[in-house]
Amino acid sequence: MAEIAVLFVIKKIGIAVAGDTLKLAIPLFAKKTELKKVELVTALPVNMRQIKKELEIINAFLKELGMNGYKGEVVETWIRQVRRLAHDMEDVVDEFMYVVGKNKHKKSWACVKKIIKKPKPLFSLDEIATKADMINTELVELSKRLDRWTRPLSSGIYVPPTNYNSEQQLYLPGYDYSINDNELVGIDKNRQTLIESLRLEDCSLRIIAVWGMGGLGKSTLVNDIYKNEAIVSNFNCHAWLCISQSSKMHDIWQNMLKELCGEDNRGVDAENMNNRELRLELAKILRQKRYLIILDDVWLAADLLKIREVLVDNGLGSRVIITTRIEEVASIAEDGCKIRLEPLNNHDAWLLFCRKAFPKTENHMCPPELHQCGMDIVNKCGEDYIIQRKRLIRLWIAEGFIEQKGTCSLEDVAEGYLTELVRRSMIQVVARNSFNRIQCLRMHDILRELAIFQSKKESFSTVYDDTHGVVQVGSDSRRVSVLQCNSEIRSTVDPSRLRTFLAFDTSMALSSASYFIFSESKYLAVLELSGLPIETIPYSVGELFNLRYLCLNDTNVKEFPKSITKLLNLQTLSLERTQLLNFPRGFSNLKKLRHLLVWKLVDATYKSLNNWESLEPFEGLWNLKELQSLCEVRATRDFVSKLGNLSQLRSLCITYVRSSHCAQLCNSLSKMQHLTRLHIRAMNEDEVLLLDDLMLPNPLEKLDLLGQLSKGTLESPFFTTHGNELLQLELSRWVSAEPANLPGESSTNPQWRMLGGSGWI
Known part of the structure; x- marks a missing residue:
């Protein structure tokens, strides 16, 4: 798997030295710097290209090693050094892209220059050039080192590859x-x-x-x-x-x-x-x-x-x-x-465990004192953790694992990979939605153990679980998943190396991780803190220049610091069931946002129309043109009129819609070529959704209309053109719970009633 790290950085260098990127970087090379570093800085693009070429040769060599089965401790050590160097270079490229991107951003805000004190930059071009030069030198030394300590492959010395079945033991x-x-x-x-x-x-x-x-x-x-x-x-x-x-x-x-x-x-x-x-x-x-x-x-x-x-x-x-x-x-x-074949049911799984664990006891009976321990072992062997499709795909994209293919979106490419994994029985589908698309999955325990073993060996990722005491996590680990944390993580993890931090232990206090996450893990691309008892986000979150995925679902976060507007690489921001509905000024600078998911639950009984509150649209929201998911956002006259700018939207949930918004809303929706899911909710039971002119260029998979509908809604151009192609339709309106009352009449005990219901149309 070492070649994966090498391939990854080759791809990144290719982007960094592409013509468009270097064009933006030229003014930076011309800026004043120390005389002794001028030559180093101007040579940075050349150095990066040389590193890329050397890594391409190394990648080919690694492939040949794998194909021919060459083994040995010296070679394994050399491969670890290659991997570490590739990781270092990945950091350098990310720093370079950040500096270039920041310079581009400054140009667009050239009018905002009157500041009292200029903040210290996170990285300087001098530092980046110095690091790249050192890596270039080290790559040359790596090649010499291998020649010194290993016999040439051309000598014909061959060590058979380790048989997987023997490793399996x-x-x-x-x-x-x-x-x-x-x-x-x-x-x-x-x-x-x-x-x-x-x-x-x-x-x-x-x-x-x-x-x-x-x-x-x-x-x-x-x-x-x-x-x-x-x-x-x-x-x-x-x-x-x-x-x-x-x-x-x-x-x-x-x-x-x-x-x-x-x-x-x-x-x-x-x-x-x-x-x-x-x-x-x-x-x-x-x-x-x-x-x-x-x-x-x-x-x-x-x-x-x-x-x-x-x-x-x-x-x-x-x-x-x-x-x-x-x-x-x-x-x-x-x-x-x-x-x-399907997994064993609970009864058969227990029988098998007892037969293997207690072969000499009468009827393979488990001793009473070991019963709970045995049950824990059996439960650990099940496909129990549910993985959500959307979440997994967004994580893949944030990590940079998905490459664009033709006109397909990254999400479509990723879903194709996911489907292939299912077809190969690498992962198991737990549930599909009403469109027969994968909804959630789980992983077989054997595959999970193999993945953990290999990931730890390759310094790709590691699992932190201190249930049974202190856990030593490799200092080179790029990704950490916290399953259980009863003490400080800081002592066992090198934060400067982290690219991903996933917290599954919702009882973990953020204080045990917040300092090194927000202050020292500046290369983080993924930060998953769902369910943690968090109320505030440190100002230093703005230093996470590389952050692409931030999930704070089911936390008590009420506001973001102003520094959140520095996260120019952010792609996914998920704030479902939190207390945060307003963003600081300048949030529209985050042009790479693809998924913005924000809503606050106010009534868990779901007995009222507005039992959850949605995002207050901020200035410039309509300029986030890479958005694919927007859920949920309040309708305002200004936002509805400019909603058509978000032409890449695939999923939209818009709430607090007034009758006066509807004409402009229909006009904006008619510009959306990729929309597949649409949820429209009226402001209250008295507002009528005037959707007689609703028309979309393409069919929808799912349509939810919550509120009183105008008489012509079901005869609108959308329904006459695409109605037969809808997979799921939900029509709900506020009606009386009293059988004698007519729909729409007031009642002391109102409730929502499904008119069309959810189902196949």
């Missing part, structure tokens, strides 16, 4: 398929289905898929069938083949031939056959026999299709079973021959 359970029958739990139904698939009266070749997330026991289930003599004896020959991601087709066919021939190889020299000879010999054997072939852990549909070319349908009832995590691979199996 160190930190992952369940790698051994040789499990006794009495240890198998919760597979009876799937085993019976698989046996019936093998015994089908249909004599044509059938491909059967057993698929699901890693660790669910796919291979264990199939192995249980494969070692059953009564079942396997129905076939003339059989073979078990492990298909890895790096397997070559020649090796697969060669191993298949050896397995099928067994001891009776009839003079077949598989070792010396080419692809054509292997295929001919396999076809010859498979044409004459009823065969059973297991293809274990297939990753690519293309590999399976290639293997299928030699699988002769001889009309003898032959069967092929594949195990896979990938939905696309499983789809190649015939209908009715796909077995999807």
Whole structure:
């Protein structure tokens, strides 16, 4: 994974030395500086390009190391040094981009120069140039160092790559398929289905898929069938083949031939056959026999299709079973021959734990004093933490993991990656919304443990949990997730290296982390503090120049310091269920905002129209033209008239709408090409939403209209043009709870009633 850090900084340097960026930086190079540093500063772009070229070569070298399996402590140490240097260079590039961006911002505010005392700059071009020069020198030394202490790769010395299955033994359970029958739990139904698939009266070749997330026991289930003599004896020959991601087709066919021939190889020299000879010999054997072939852990549909070319349908009832995590691979199996494995239920999970943990006790009973401990272990092994799709995608974008592809938005590209992970069974879908889009997910415990292990090893991220005492977090960790914090974090984390800080322990007092987060972690890109008992944000938040994601949901924050307007890179600001509804003057400077989510809950019973309060629109809100989500914002005459400027909006929730706003609101909405979700809420029960002229250029997925509607609303141009394409429609208005009253009449006990309801239209 070291090449990821290198690739990341290569990409950033490419942006930094691009023509448009350097054009903005030229005036900075010409500014006065110490004579001895003039040359260094002017050489900065050249130095950065040289570093980029050197890192590109290093990246190619790292790839070659991975492909050829070269190992060794010296090489591993060298790779760690490369990674550290790449991280250092990433910091330098971010500093450079900040200085350039700040200079551009100053030009747009040239009239505001009359200040008594000029604040000290966060970074100077001199410092940046000095750091870049040192990194350039260190890169050259890194290359020499490797030559001094390692043998040239061209010498032919080769160390086989560490087998994943052997590494698995160190930190992952369940790698051994040789499990006794009495240890198998919760597979009876799937085993019976698989046996019936093998015994089908249909004599044509059938491909059967057993698929699901890693660790669910796919291979264990199939192995249980494969070692059953009564079942396997129905076939003339059989073979078990492990298909890895790096397997070559020649090796697969060669191993298949050896397995099928067994001891009776009839003079077949598989070792010396080419692809054509292997295929001919396999076809010859498979044409004459009823065969059973297991293809274990297939990753690519293309590999399976290639293997299928030699699988002769001889009309003898032959069967092929594949195990896979990938939905696309499983789809190649015939209908009715796909077995999807799901996690064990609580009862079966407990039985399995007891059988493994207490093999010698009577009936594998758990001792009473260990019952709670055992339950905690079983619960830890579940897919329990729910990951929200939108949140995950916004975090990916904030981290810079997503690259633009054509005209697709970053969010669409990220959702494509997420869908691919689901198709590969790397993560599990917990729920989908009414549009069948992923709503929330969870991660299998085995994959989570592997991710944590690898991330810590690569200094990518680490988990902080001091439940059982002090935790030492690597000083090079770029990302920290706090699961449990009972003491000061500062003593175990180097804040100057942090890029991401995620707090999952809502009982953690911010005092234990606030100082180093807001004062020393100046490179932070992601700050997630949802649910923490926070009331104020330090003024030093403005020093987090690199911050792209700030989430303070479910906190008691009431206001932002003026310095918040310095966060020029901020993309996502989430303040849901907080006390903050007003922003300081100058907030419209944050031009990179993509998601602005602000609302305050005032009535948890949801019995009134305005049971939550929304954002008071600030001057210039309509100039944040990269906004894709705006939820929720109050309607004002000025804002509604300029709302059409936000042409990139995909989701809009506008509240406190008056009848007098509606004509201009309809006009502004007609300019939005990308809008898919729209929520309009009237100011009160007396205001009528006059939406007779509502028209949007494209269909909506979801439309919510809360308030009294004009008679012509459902005959508006929008409904006549796009009404049939709506996926979800909610119409609500204020009516009496008394059955005798007509809709709209007053009552001493009013309530909201759904007229259209939520559902499929």
